Amino acid sequence: MTSPAIPGRKQEPAAGLSPSPSPASQSQPTPPTVAELFAAFAAISLSGVGGVLAWARRKMVEERRWLTADQFNEVYALCAFLPGGNIINFSVVFGSRVRGPAGALAALGGLIGPPMVLIIIVGAIFAHYGDVPALRRMLTGVASAAAGLMIATVAKMARPLFRNRAVVGPVIALSTFGAIGIMHWPLPLVLALIVPVSIGAAWVRL
Amino acid sequence: MKPEGGSLLTLASFFALTSLFAIGGANSAVPEIHRFAVGVQHWLSDRQFSESFALAQLTPGPNVILVTLIGYHVAGILGAVVATFAMCGPTSVLAFVVGGASERFRGSRWQLALSRGLVPVTLGLTASSATVIATTSDYSWVAVAITAGAALTAYFARVHPLWTFAAAALLGLIGLV
Numbered sequence: 413m414t415s416p417a418i419p420g421r422k423q424e425p426a427a428g429l430s431p432s433p434s435p436a437s438q439s440q441p442t443p444p445t446v447a448e449l450f451a452a453f454a455a456i457s458l459s460g461v462g463g464v465l466a467w468a469r470r471k472m473v474e475e476r477r478w479l480t481a482d483q484f485n486e487v488y489a490l491c492a493f494l495p496g497g498n499i500i501n502f503s504v505v506f507g508s509r510v511r512g513p514a515g516a517l518a519a520l521g522g523l524i525g526p527p528m529v530l531i532i533i534v535g536a537i538f539a540h541y542g543d544v545p546a547l548r549r550m551l552t553g554v555a556s557a558a559a560g561l562m563i564a565t566v567a568k569m570a571r572p573l574f575r576n577r578a579v580v581g582p583v584i585a586l587s588t589f590g591a592i593g594i595m596h597w598p599l600p601l602v603l604a605l606i607v608p609v610s611i612g613a614a615w616v617r618l
Numbered sequence: 619m620k621p622e623g624g625s626l627l628t629l630a631s632f633f634a635l636t637s638l639f640a641i642g643g644a645n646s647a648v649p650e651i652h653r654f655a656v657g658v659q660h661w662l663s664d665r666q667f668s669e670s671f672a673l674a675q676l677t678p679g680p681n682v683i684l685v686t687l688i689g690y691h692v693a694g695i696l697g698a699v700v701a702t703f704a705m706c707g708p709t710s711v712l713a714f715v716v717g718g719a720s721e722r723f724r725g726s727r728w729q730l731a732l733s734r735g736l737v738p739v740t741l742g743l744t745a746s747s748a749t750v751i752a753t754t755s756d757y758s759w760v761a762v763a764i765t766a767g768a769a770l771t772a773y774f775a776r777v778h779p780l781w782t783f784a785a786a787a788l789l790g791l792i793g794l795v
Binding site for chain 2: 457458459460461464487489490491492493494495496497498499500501504505508509513516520523524526527528530531532534535536538539542546548549550551552553554555556557558559560561562563564565566567568569570573580581582584585586587588589590591592593594596598599600603606607610611612613614615618
């Protein structure tokens with residue numbers, strides 16, 4: 413799930429994420445160490461039931477001040493159109509910008525390491541003790557609710573897209589839904605066809 | 619489940635490929651993961667898939683841990699690790715490479731076309747994902763009502779998802795689902 417790409421502020425030069433403070437900026441963010449990257453992303457990840465992004469923003473921009481709000485938006489917007497999980501890409505991009513490959517690994521490791529351990533434990537417990545009807549009903553309830561949350565996200569995303577008698581966007585969205593959600597065609601095949609068309613259409617309309 | 623070389627390779631190759639097509643986030647890959655894990659490989663039933671998704675939602679961390687759970691189900695801890703690395707690896711490498719190069723890229727026509735072009739696709743994928751989760755979970759009218767209620771609540775109000783999940787779990791617990 414993405415938030416719409418936030419337009420970059422072209423007139424403002426990208427404030428570097430390197431350690432040297434510039435006299436012009438009042439609140440130059442201080443960059444983290446590799447260990448701090450791991451710990452911070454682990455904390456973000458473990459607090460993030462239902463919404464890792466908000467926690468990430470709070471910790472990195474407000475608490476630790478590793479980024480300004482604009483820098484956060486810029487990195488996030490970049491990650492939103494790269495394939496894969498947004499926050500995962502974010503951890504790699506941010507980690508690499510402050511501490512290179514080691515930083516990227518530390519941030520990514522912190523982000524997915526502890527949750528991996530947790531879910532494996534959960535999976536093991538569920539495999540052995542999970543065949544309890546009440547528990548399974550609870551999970552079904554949660555899944556149903558999760559579907560509802562996604563529908564709300566879709567509705568919010570669809571609002572700007574279906575406005576102004578726009579044709580191309582809705583056609584692409586509906587085609588994608590038809591191919592994947594209804595016909596259950598393989599994802600790589602469908603996207604290989606639809607994505608170039610969509611990007612081409614956007615390019616032409618710019 | 620004993621890890622077999624065959625299933626580990628299947629996990630790795632499938633998730634590595636799928637990760638590169640997960641446009642808009644891990645949830646975009648849910649329909650494809652369902653298609654493969656349930657429809658093709660028969661690793662899970664629809665119901666198990668739905669329950670796995672719910673467990674992944676409830677466990678803290680990024681949505682990709684659904685893949686970890688499926689990998690665990692297929693081939694134990696090794697399967698969990700292999701699946702997760704496959705799902706995160708290629709895209710992380712891509713992010714690493716692109717992340718460093720983006721200074722010239724930002725604000726360029728390419729970037730805008732890319733960002734805007736992917737929005738309708740992401741929309742279609744998220745809608746597909748919602749459909750898959752709903753159809754594997756909503757087997758009763760109460761479940762449908764939960765989906766509808768959660769959708770309306772999320773659309774019109776600012777409620778933390780955790781509360782919605784708690785309410786839904788409660789309805790499940792008392793036997794209404």
